[in-house]
Amino acid sequence: MSAKRVLYDPFRPVYPSPAALITSVDAETRPNIITLGETFNLSIRDPVIVGIAIAPERYSHTLISEQREFVVNLPPAALLPQLMQVGSMSGRDHDKFAEIGLTPLPSIHVKPPLIAECPVNIECKLLWVKTIGDHDLFAGEVLAHHVDPDVLGGNGRFDPAKLSAVVMAGGHFYGIGEHLRNWR
Ligand SMILES: Cc1cc2nc3c(=O)[nH]c(=O)nc-3n(C[C@H](O)[C@H](O)[C@H](O)COP(=O)(O)O)c2cc1C
Secondary structure (H helix, E strand, C coil): CCCCCCCCCCCCCCCCCCCEEEEEECCCCCCCCEEECCCCEEEEECCEEEEEEECCCCCCHHHHHHCCCEEEECHHHHHHHHHHHHHHCCCCCCCHHHHHCEEEECCCCCCCEEEEEEEEEEEEEEEEECCCCCCEEEEEEEEEEEEEHHHCCCCCCCCHHCCCEEEEECCCCECCCCCCCCCC
């Protein structure tokens, strides 16, 4: 095996990460959406806490900091064009739901809506925000995890084999990939 090269300008070095659509609202409950490549599980069961990394200049950064709620919506691969549109305009001067043609559905516990076209929606209450570097880390406690029945397995959990997802690696988009083996 040849010697590894050292990359001195790493960019998003950990891969893959899910592409997610995060919904938030303003003080008048007008909804906004942001595309994120940086969404992760921070605490996995007791309690369940997810993290999202948002740059300070994003309108969503202001909305989530002020209203302290957000929803993580995980899109199917078919939504990739809309995902790119969401990530190319700001809610400061666009109504993204109307202009892109996505459907808001009421959440149970929070004001930001679910995106109907996404098979998985995770309602979150903001716990804290921490400045990290060029992005800030928002930690959200999960209040409800909505899953489309079409992607549920017999055990009542989502079945990755039925899931269509978009993941990012090295600046490219991929599907969820091949099943290698079961964990247990
Ligand atoms: C594929 C993709 C991934 C992105 N990932 C992030 C991210 O992880 N964090 C972030 O702050 N912005 C990310 N962006 C940029 C925002 O989605 C973009 O700036 C958006 O227009 C901000 O919307 P807003 O001003 O309405 O909040 C990403 C954009 C795309 C297209």
